[in-house]
Amino acid sequence: MKKALLLLLQLGVVASITTGCAVNRATAHVEPGTRLSEIKTVHVKKFASDNADTDRLIADKLRSKGVNATTGADTPANKVDAVVTYVxxxxxxxxMYMLELTVVIRxxxxxxPLATGNSxxxxxxxxxxxxxxxxxxxNIYKEQGQ
Amino acid sequence: MNSSLSARPRMTRTSLIALVATLWLVGCASPASREAMVPTDVNSARPHPHSVSVLASGGADTGALDSSNIADEDLKAAIEEAVTRNKVFTSVVQGKNGDYELSVRVTRLTKPLFGMTFTVEMEAAWSLTRVADRSVVLRKSINASGSAGAGDSLVGVKRLRLAVEAAARANIAEGLKAISALTL
Incomplete structure (x- = not known):
């Protein structure tokens, strides 16, 4: 009986501090009127709690799409077409693994927000x-058919 | 020896009951309630003498194994109710027959995974368009947060839903305050 109560207590604690299970999803949206092909320069603003140099990964990925990308924690030094933030x-x-990534092109x-993607x-x-x-x-670029 | 053997099945049964009771207590995650997302403290000075239609997007349904999300139709209904209740416009219409078109898109809903006090952050892109000439009279990114603590509920999934609803309520209130401040 003691073991059962202990189990109930443990399950109760888990139920109390957790928010539920999860599912996999990947979504993207581009605001009407936004033309991603016209965005040629961006600044990727480094997320304060970045654990994996994700800003560099995003900048590299954008460069592969022909975009001139800079990164850093501050606002961009030069005028850019868009600022990219992420969480x-x-x-x-x-x-440890990355559970969720949200990227917003602003x-x-x-x-x-001009375009948003989430995985x-x-x-x-x-x-x-x-x-x-x-x-x-x-997914963001696919959303606009590019 | 005999007593320990006979005790084992009873213990298993008791454990199973404890497990079922806990799962029943926790339940599945439920979506944010549209009624709970309606703010009442917008303090609109006077209603804009126009009609408005509302579009909501960027939300997500809440799956059986998911955590609480905001469904598009619930967000739309909550905004419509908030516009009416707070007298932001004289009327809310469906379809494209309104004088203005309000679009609210959820771009980020950041939810915690663990903790006693849950704080949810919500960002939404608000835009208000005059239908007659398609001119955009408001375009704003609104960030708001909402919290729920152990005093609100001891059950984690419910506490998260309450925090999501509080974040949505705060976001809608900020958005409608920005619209109320416009001269249309």
Whole structure:
């Protein structure tokens, strides 16, 4: 009986501090009127809690699409066509892995989101940070048929 | 010896009951409720003498094994109700027959995975377009957050839903305040 109570207590604690399981998903959206082909220069703003130099991975991926990309924690030194921000969420399951990545391409004038991509992969279908970046950026460009 | 053997099945049964009871207590994640996302503190000075239609996007359905999300139709209904309740426009219409078109797109909903107090951050792209000439009169990225603590609920999935609803409520309130401040 004691073991059962202990089990119930442990399950109760887990139920109390966790938010539920998850599913895999990958979404992208480009704001009507936005032409990604016209975005030639971007600045990737480094996320404060970046664990994997994701800003560099995003910049590299954008360069592969013909975009001139800089990175850094501050605002861009030169005028750019767009600022890219991102939020990454990490999870532990034997090893740490990137659970979720959201990338937003913004208008530098008012921070308005011009395009957004999000990928969410749990442990069994985990992807490397580079694969997550590739998936998100590719989905954004696919959304506009480029 | 005999007593330990006879005790084992009872222990297994008790453990199973404990497990089922816990799962029942926790339940599945539920989507943010449209009623709970309606703010009441927008303080619109006077309604804009126009009608508006609302479009909501960027949300997601809440799967059985997922955590709480905001469905597009619930966000749309919450915004419509908030516009009406706070008298931001004189009327809300469906389709494209309104004087203005309000588009709200969720671009980021950051939810915690663990913790006692959950804080959810929500960013949404708000744009208001005058239908007659398709001119954009408001284009704004709005960030807002909402929290729920153990005092709100001891069950994690419910606490997260409450935090998601609070973030949506705050975001809608900020968006409608920005619209109320416009001269249309």
């Amino acid at each position: 990454e969420k990490w999870m532990w399951d034997i090893t 208008d530098p004038k008012d921070d308005y 969410y992969h749990t442990s069994l279908t985990r992807k490397s940070p580079k694969e997550m970046v590739d998936e998100v950026i590719d």
